[in-house]
Amino acid sequence: MQAPAALELNGITVTFRAREGGGRYTAVADTTLRIAPGEFVSVVGPTGCGKSTLLNIGAGLLAPSAGEVRVFGEPLAGINARAGYMFQAEALMPWRSALDNVMVGLQYRGVPQAQAREQAQAWLARVGLADFGDRYPHQMSGGMRKRAALAQVLALDPDIILMDEPFSALDIQTRQLMENEVLDLWAAKRKAVLFITHDLDEAIAMSDRVVVLSAGPATHPIGEFSIDLPRPRDVAEVRGQPRFVELHSQIWGVLREEVLKGYAQQLKKAA
Structure with a gap:
């Protein structure tokens, strides 16, 4: 039998009450995401699309409006005691x-x-x-x-590590040092990692798999890419490999339109 996923989000929908008008706002719609034991998965998507919402669902800090969360095959009720959360x-x-x-x-x-x-x-x-x-x-x-x-x-x-853009505020040199440290520590124990980032380069350099989310509202996965770059990796050096460039082009081809949609929505809100 196949081992259960370390973290499994099945058909997750998250709906909030809108601040204005009393209506409802669907942040995440019918999203399924599975992270195997020992797998490093990054999620990328436009600003405000719901990436952190999914992380909070996996941590048990937020209950989904619909769908189910399982941790090593068991339904999650309350806080995910098998997860560690590194906040932005x-x-x-x-x-x-x-x-x-x-x-x-x-x-x-x-x-x-x-x-x-x-x-x-x-x-x-x-x-x-x-x-x-x-x-x-x-x-x-x-x-x-x-x-x-x-x-x-x-x-x-923890058996599962949840990371919400943990290095976004660092300068590029310190950021690359921290990324390599995380990879070294992860390689030693091979915990399941769900990593949220805006940086596509970072996602590709660190991950086994990259999941692309659509622009919100009602965000959902629109692309999934296996990162077949050899390990161990140095996040600075790997960026120069032809396969890295190829993967970046493929993923950006899916992500670009969603980023533009998200940017247009941000401008509309600001107007």
Whole structure:
């Protein structure tokens, strides 16, 4: 028998009450998405199309209006305890040091203090912050804060990692360093990853599969591409490979029209 998907969104529809007029707004319509154990899947689409909504559905932070979420074959009810969520905005507590921030999830899970401290220190070392555990968020660079946030998620050893444009605010050099660090850590344990990004280059360089969403409202998958670039990968070097260029052209051919639609909708709202 085929192993169940790590995360399975089946026929998901998400409808909200509109802010004006009292009507309904369908953000996501009849969307099915499956991530296998150990698979790295990126989702790309126009701004405001509902990418983060799907991530919140997978995390159990938002209940779908229709459809079903399964985690390793079991229906999801409430928060997805087998998932770790790395947000676009840093979730570090400003009054806690880097070490204490990484420890907090372990403490909530009831891990003894000494053991939680040891595990948190080990994860800080793995993300290159071994000597910065006593630093507070305001004392760290953007890249360092992202490393601490990544350690905070991975210290819980989740079976599924949800990432919502985690590196979008970083400069290109720091961003590529973080992308490579994520790939190295992912390769070591092969967790299932659902990665949301606006950056098509990033999606192709990191993923096993890229899913393209339509412009909203009622976003849904309109394309799916297997990324057959060899691993391990360096995200900067892989961009120069002919196959990367070919894949980029294929995916952009599907994505471009949706980006233009999304841009037109944004202009209409602003008018």
